[in-house]
Amino acid sequence: xxxxxxxxxxxxxKGPWSxxxxxxxxxxxxxxxxxxxxxxxxxxxxxxxxxxxxxxxxLNYLRPNIKHGGFxxxxxxxxxxxxxxxxxxxxxxxxxxxxxxxxxIKNYWNxxxxxxxxxKQRKDHHQQQxxxxxxxxxxxxxxxxNKSNSAIPYWPQQQQFPVAPSYYNNMxxxxxxxxIENLSKFGAQFxxxxxxxxxxxxxxxxxxxxxxxxxxxxxxxVDLENYDMGFDDPRRVLCGFEFLYxxxxxxxxxxxxxxxxxxxxLISSCPSNYEAMLQDLSTTTQEYDTHLKIMDSxxx
DNA sequence: AAGTGGCGCAACCGCCCCGCC
DNA sequence: GGGCGGGGCGGTTGCGCCACT
Numbered sequence: 001x002x003x004x005x006x007x008x009x010x011x012x013x014k015g016p017w018s019x020x021x022x023x024x025x026x027x028x029x030x031x032x033x034x035x036x037x038x039x040x041x042x043x044x045x046x047x048x049x050x051x052x053x054x055x056x057x058x059l060n061y062l063r064p065n066i067k068h069g070g071f072x073x074x075x076x077x078x079x080x081x082x083x084x085x086x087x088x089x090x091x092x093x094x095x096x097x098x099x100x101x102x103x104x105i106k107n108y109w110n111x112x113x114x115x116x117x118x119x120k121q122r123k124d125h126h127q128q129q130x131x132x133x134x135x136x137x138x139x140x141x142x143x144x145x146n147k148s149n150s151a152i153p154y155w156p157q158q159q160q161f162p163v164a165p166s167y168y169n170n171m172x173x174x175x176x177x178x179x180i181e182n183l184s185k186f187g188a189q190f191x192x193x194x195x196x197x198x199x200x201x202x203x204x205x206x207x208x209x210x211x212x213x214x215x216x217x218x219x220x221x222v223d224l225e226n227y228d229m230g231f232d233d234p235r236r237v238l239c240g241f242e243f244l245y246x247x248x249x250x251x252x253x254x255x256x257x258x259x260x261x262x263x264x265x266l267i268s269s270c271p272s273n274y275e276a277m278l279q280d281l282s283t284t285t286q287e288y289d290t291h292l293k294i295m296d297s298x299x300x
Numbered sequence: 301a302a303g304t305g306g307c308g309c310a311a312c313c314g315c316c317c318c319g320c321c
Numbered sequence: 322g323g324g325c326g327g328g329g330c331g332g333t334t335g336c337g338c339c340a341c342t
Binding site: 015016036037038039051052055059088089090091102103106110 | 326327328329330331332335336
């Protein structure tokens with residue numbers, strides 16, 4: 001047996017709120033507060049709405065100092081880093097962004113930011129133009145940007161490497177977070193070790209994964225024997241995603257010892273089919289190098 | 301002009317948490 | 322301690338708008 005509904009579903013109005021309903025709800029709460037009981041609130045005001053609906057309307061739209069749309073780069077960055085840390089706990093993320101609601105951030109993530117970060121399959125130029133036009137129109141329609149911004153290009157395409165296998169999770173004591181998977185989602189690049197060194201003479205076999213360092217293209221070889229940069233080496237960055245390592249830094253990046261550099265355990269093992277996944281990638285190394293150059297030129 | 305598909309957003313649904321009795 | 326019920330939350334859906342065919 002399910003629990004009783006919070007209101008009489010047959011006698012409540014659903015769908016978009018009218019201006020009159022908004023006014024009623026807003027003026028009442030501003031004068032009397034919620035009274036600590038949302039369920040009873042609509043009856044007091046004379047609204048044929050579910051209490052939960054009233055709460056949602058107030059929190060997401062009517063309460064003061066709410067911002068809609070127009071997310072800044074800084075807000076993007078905060079959302080991304082928090083999402084990586086805590087996942088889809090939108091209320092907590094929203095608490096870090098004054099004026100933003102969890103619903104707004106959730107929508108923003110699902111409709112735009114996710115695409116920006118995950119990238120999409122490469123589409124032909126025509127399709128990208130189409131999407132840019134449509135998005136610009138949509139933004140104009142909702143009044144979030146002015147016309148001068150309507151021609152902003154579609155989200156840049158992000159090179160996608162397959163995510164690390166889930167059994168890495170077992171190697172983490174704290175929680176379910178899989179750093180490689182998450183870093184990959186956010187654009188961090190990992191290269192299969194055999195790309196750099198095929199002879200395995202140093203004890204590293206195929207199927208080991210290196211973070212692709214900033215400014216480094218997949219065509220550049222890395223000499224494992226001399227791959228001994230310290231933790232403070234400025235080259236040791238993952239295209240700007242190093243701030244996302246958190247507690248898993250050593251597990252990803254490994255440690256230095258008297259023999260030189262050792263990859264972290266999360267990089268130094270993988271299932272045999274991972275290589276096959278890599279081979280299935282349609283994007284070639286050349287395309288990726290081009291992508292890097294574009295990123296570099298955009299960064300200037 | 302009509303149909304179609306993509307997109308973004310508001311709102312709903314249903315589950316879980318937690319305080320109260 | 323256990324049940325109840327309101328609040329809170331994340332996932333999902335519905336709808337309007339627009340461009341394109």
